[in-house]
Amino acid sequence: xxxxxxxxxxxxxxxxxxxxxxxxxxxxxxxxxxxxxxxxxxxxxxxxxxxxxxxxxxxxxxxxxxxxxxxxxxxxxxxxxxxxxxxxxxxxxxxxxxxxxxxxxxxxxxxxxxxxxxxxxxxxxxxxxxxxxxxxxxxxxxxxxxxxxxxxxxxxxxxxxxxxxxxxxxxxxxxxxxxxxxxxxxxxxxxxxxxxxxxxxxxxxxxxxxxxxxxxxxxxxxxxxxxxxxxxxxxxxxxxxxxxxxxxxxxxxxxxxxxxxxxxxxxxxxxxxxxxxxxxxxxxxxxxxxxxxxxxxxxxxxxxxxxxxxxxxxxxxxxxxxxxxxxxxxxxxxxxxxxxxxxxxxxxxxxxxxxxxxxxxxxxxxxxxxxxxxxxx
Numbered sequence: 362x363x364x365x366x367x368x369x370x371x372x373x374x375x376x377x378x379x380x381x382x383x384x385x386x387x388x389x390x391x392x393x394x395x396x397x398x399x400x401x402x403x404x405x406x407x408x409x410x411x412x413x414x415x416x417x418x419x420x421x422x423x424x425x426x427x428x429x430x431x432x433x434x435x436x437x438x439x440x441x442x443x444x445x446x447x448x449x450x451x452x453x454x455x456x457x458x459x460x461x462x463x464x465x466x467x468x469x470x471x472x473x474x475x476x477x478x479x480x481x482x483x484x485x486x487x488x489x490x491x492x493x494x495x496x497x498x499x500x501x502x503x504x505x506x507x508x509x510x511x512x513x514x515x516x517x518x519x520x521x522x523x524x525x526x527x528x529x530x531x532x533x534x535x536x537x538x539x540x541x542x543x544x545x546x547x548x549x550x551x552x553x554x555x556x557x558x559x560x561x562x563x564x565x566x567x568x569x570x571x572x573x574x575x576x577x578x579x580x581x582x583x584x585x586x587x588x589x590x591x592x593x594x595x596x597x598x599x600x601x602x603x604x605x606x607x608x609x610x611x612x613x614x615x616x617x618x619x620x621x622x623x624x625x626x627x628x629x630x631x632x633x634x635x636x637x638x639x640x641x642x643x644x645x646x647x648x649x650x651x652x653x654x655x656x657x658x659x660x661x662x663x664x665x666x667x668x669x670x671x672x673x674x675x676x677x678x679x680x681x682x683x684x685x686x687x688x689x690x691x692x693x694x695x696x697x698x699x700x701x702x703x704x705x706x707x708x709x710x711x712x713x714x715x716x717x718x719x720x721x722x723x724x725x726x727x728x729x730x731x732x733x734x735x736x737x738x
Contacts, residue, residue: 362378362379362380362392362393362394362395362426363378363379363380363394363395363397364378364394364395364396364397364424364440364672365377365378365379365397366378366544367396367397367398367399368397368398368399368405368406368415368419369406369493370405370407370408371406371408371544372408376611376674376676380392388434389445389455390396390426390427390428390529391425391426391427391442391443391446391452392425392426392427392438392723394423394424394425394440395396395421395422395423395424395591396421396422396423396424396440397419397420397421398419398420398421398422399418399419399420400418400419400420403418403419406418406419406674408451411610416622417676422439422442423442424440424442425440425441425442425443425446426438426439426440427439427446429453429563429672429687430453430686430687431672432434434709436687437672437673438672439484439489439671439672440629440672441668441671442465445667445671446646448737449668451669451735451736451737452664452668452688452689452735453687453688453689454666454687454689455689455700456685456686456687456688456689456690457690457692458645458656458685458692459645459682459685460643460644460645460682460683460684461599461601461603461604461641461643461644461645461646461682462599462640462642462681462682463515463599463611463637463638463639463640463641463642463644464530464532464597464598464599464600464604464637464638464639464640465570465599465640466511466513466530466531466532466597466598466639466640466641467494467568467570467596467597467598468494468496468498468564468568469490469494470489470490470491470492470493470496470498470619471489471498471531471558471561471564471565472530472531472532472533472597473489473490473493473513473529473530474487474488474489474490474510474527474528474529474530474531475480475488475490475528475529476529476630476631477487477502479507479630479631480504483502483506483507484505484506484507485501485504485506485507485631486504487502487503487504487505487510487529488500488501488504489501490528491638496564498564499560501557501560502554503557504553505531505551505553505554505557505709506550506551506553506554507631507632508533509531509533509551509554510529510530510531510532510631510634511529511530511532511634511636511637512527512528512529512627512629512634512636512637513527513528513529513530513540513636513637513638514526514527514528514611514614514624514636514637514638514642514643515638515639515640515641515642516580516613516614516640516642517613517641519611519612519613519620519621519622519638519642520579520620520622520714520715521620521621521661521662521710521714521720522621522622522623522657522707522710522711522713522720523622523711523714523715524622524624524636524667527636530637530639531554531597532597532637533547533554533558533596533597534596534597534598536600536601536602536604536605537602539601540575540592540593540596541592541593541595541597541601542593543593544577544593547593547595548588555584558594558595562594564595564682565594565595566590568597571590571594571596572588573595574598575590575591575592575596576588576589576590577589577591577593588681592640599640603644603646604637605635606646606647606648607625607626607647607648607650608623608624608625608647608648608649608650608652608653609623609624609625609638609644609646609647609653610622610624610644610645610647610653610656610660611621611623611624611642611643611644612644612660612680613637613641613642613680614641614642614643614679614680614681615676615678615679615680616675616679616680617675617676617679618666618670618675619660619661619665619666619669619680620659620661620712620723621657621661623653623654623657623707623711624636624638624644625650625653639668643680643681643682643685645685651693651695651700651701651704651706652693654703654704654705654708654711655693655700655701655703655704655709656690656692656693657707657708658703658704658707658710658727658730658731659690659703659731659734661707661710661727662727662728662731663724663728663731664728664731664732664735665688665731668688669684669688672684672687685733691734699730699733699734700734702726702730703727703731703734706723706724706726706727706730707727709723710723710724710727726728
């Protein structure tokens with residue numbers, strides 16, 4: 362196989378490779394791979410270049426590809442040098458930690474908010490971020506109850522051990538029932554919020570995901586004769602009790618490398634609130650602070666980043682919850698010296714990042730401790 366992802370030879374969003382298959386024959390592993398990479402300061406490789414010119418501007422490396430899960434021959438291919446694959450085999454196995462997607466609060470223009478003022482009576486004056494996203498949403502400035510408003514981050518806000526910025530979102534989903542709060546309840550407890558949502562009802566009921574997950578089929582004589590809503594029109598997605606766990610180790614998806622941070626509660630103008638991660642993020646929930654920092658250190662290590670990069674190419678699929686399925690992270694133990702050291706290093710890194718201080722020394726220590734975690738010399 363020739364891996365030409367780095368060359369970007371076509372003017373389209375794709376990950377270019379070339380390989381040969383023979384119908385009726387079983388694939389044998391490892392598969393030999395030639396990785397093509399542009400030389401420093403060389404931009405995209407135009408498709409009209411001759412092979413000689415491409416070779417003159419590129420470097421190649423010989424590697425191998427194997428299924429990332431040895432028990433599943435149809436799992437993603439893991440590509441690396443023979444020595445690296447041997448090293449990565451020490452990291453493979455069942456992960457005791459399960460990752461989840463961040464909240465899908467679409468459309469942004471309705472559920473994403475900017476707080477303008479906190480009134481003396483506790484109500485919040487907000488503006489919807491109507492120009493965020495692809496949908497045309499009208500601009501609204503109004504007062505809402507603060508209970509269902511939370512600070513939030515998306516993937517672009519996350520850096521290693523910290524966040525660059527945040528915004529606010531309106532969470533209208535019951536995390537236990539996994540659908541929007543009952544309309545009667547919302548209307549009586551949060552009448553201003555309900556009135557705000559009513560303004561967008563015609564738009565919200567037409568959402569593709571709403572129709573997919575919150576419509577039920579009406580059958581007559583064994584045939585589907587109609588489809589009607591089965592949940593409140595403001596229902597959201599990927600919201601559960603885990604969304605509000607005390608600590609959430611969160612990282613950006615659709616990226617080129619792992620960048621994780623520990624999210625918990627933060628002090629805001631509307632009181633102490635859980636900071637929520639939205640779409641284009643993944644997270645692992647825990648109620649143990651030290652466990653959260655231990656996991657964050659591990660995920661931000663060079664070893665884990667390289668392991669994930671070997672089977673999850675940069676871009677749309679990178680950093681999704683599934684990349685954690687084959688990473689055998691040792692379960693946290695408060696008695697384990699390496700685990701405690703990694704937790705302390707992560708917590709220190711978070712404090713330094715808040716002050717815009719350099720953390721290179723801490724990252725080097727994390728890299729060394731993470732290798733010890735898997736007995737890598």
